[in-house]
Amino acid sequence: MGNIYAGVDLGGTTVKLGLLTDEASLIRKWEIPTRKDDGGKQVIPDIAASIKKNMEEEGIRFSELAGAGLGVPGPIRQDGYLEVCVNIGPGMRDMNPVKDLSGLLGGIPVKGGNDANVAALGEMWQGGGKGYRDVVAVTLGTGVGGGVILDGHIVAGSKGMGGEIGHMVMDWDWKEAEVCNCGNRGCLEQIASATGIARHARIFMRESDRPSVLRDLQRVTARDVFDAAKAGDGLAEDVADYCMMYLARAMAYVSQVVDPEIFVIGGGVSRAGQYLLDLIKEHYDPLIKLTRGKAKLALARLGNDAGIYGAAKMVIDEREK
């Protein structure tokens, strides 16, 4: 059997794919659109065909493919059963994409995982968490994703809900009217995601007359908030502080449950860099009273490739069991 692995990161718009060796060398990476006609029924066949085609183009024999890992944007069980994948369509509901993909790839081992968990594994293997085994990844993008890695392995959870920190309810007073995609209110995702930070900038501007460079912008983004905060804009500093305080509280909860060595912070918001880490640390450290040691904080390093790396790593580990 070969030592080439396919890493597949299935998203709502595109599928990111890569071919890797078991020593983490990325041979090729590419993308295909996520075809949603037919409710998404073509997605898995498209992936299988694309892997075969790209292997051929790379001059790799199909027999060298030792396994494939698949990250999906939904809760997926250990056995590959997928309850629902809201971002794709009814064709990916109550089905088993892992078995389907394996079948289409000649029965090779395929392992599936939730996309956020899979990206976390990638960051542990070759990214911001390299060298650690107990890692929690926090992705601050359109939403807030999370992935818990303990002793080097994904904590998927009994219903695929492991690491779903974006839906921890952090604001029980529900001061705001907006309902989260999940149906609750006050979720971490509504506060600490790029969208949440931008929305809170609008709320802070509406609720006071304080001058701010943010008021000159047509449409405020999380990036604007952090840029202005770094430049000393008081209102922007307060927005960043408010939103990251809630993130730190959620991270303290995570530590009180699984106590990771390191948190790896990724997603668009993490482009704010060391300023962001310092701000989170300022709120996080004082909450941890039970031990002298505090979890480390680091930035994610693999960007959009984290899912490809993590998916490959998942099936490499499975094979080495």
Added chain:
Amino acid sequence: MGNIYAGVDLGGTTVKLGLLTDEASLIRKWEIPTRKDDGGKQVIPDIAASIKKNMEEEGIRFSELAGAGLGVPGPIRQDGYLEVCVNIGPGMRDMNPVKDLSGLLGGIPVKGGNDANVAALGEMWQGGGKGYRDVVAVTLGTGVGGGVILDGHIVAGSKGMGGEIGHMVMDWDWKEAEVCNCGNRGCLEQIASATGIARHARIFMRESDRPSVLRDLQRVTARDVFDAAKAGDGLAEDVADYCMMYLARAMAYVSQVVDPEIFVIGGGVSRAGQYLLDLIKEHYDPLIKLTRGKAKLALARLGNDAGIYGAAKMVIDEREK
């Protein structure tokens, strides 16, 4: 080598000990006082001597002892290093009770764990979580203890803080003045422990003139609160409801991090039985929106023996690795 294991549950007042087979048959159990003279330096030698003496009395040869497990009331690392054990004394600080006990027992394998985690493992093995592999134990006693078991193993955490759910800050408004033992305010332990429930009964009585049978009691306990609530006393119902709402919120957080199959509720407060489980479930289920499935709830079954069983199981697993 034999198949007899010693399970040791070291507490602030007494040490509970047991001799078990690897098939969970409890041959003998007993207790000794926790000797605190000398800051607790005699505790580990006392345990070793007591195991030897009881084996002799039971007619078991010392060579049949295959290992010992040790639960301690403090954060203990995988290698046995204990940072601090506040309930015992300075003689059990910055030391390694696991190595010490192994040395005193002729070098047999010894495995250490935090007492709450070890009790959780016991409940998974032979108690309320029997038949499950992803179990979170919640102990509502003087404090609130927690233990996270994933895939059958304790999640100790990188600094021994795994499962420390009692110190999740649940009330960020810090409406109350009292500071938790950990130094924070608003910890779950201050609300949902037996002590916390009793204190909240006093707060609720102070803050209104509502009649309640609790007002006739000299000193209200958590048991009084649940007895009165079961009998339909409105104020007692509200106290129980308030305290268990916060517990359910913390349990939702736990589910969003590790997504267990089942929560096992133990400790003195759990004597309120099915009424307690129903009340927690009423608050917990609506918070879980991401999956149709909800974690099961069950009562702990082993009582004070959970630590003995868990400690033995811990070293049995270690030996079978």
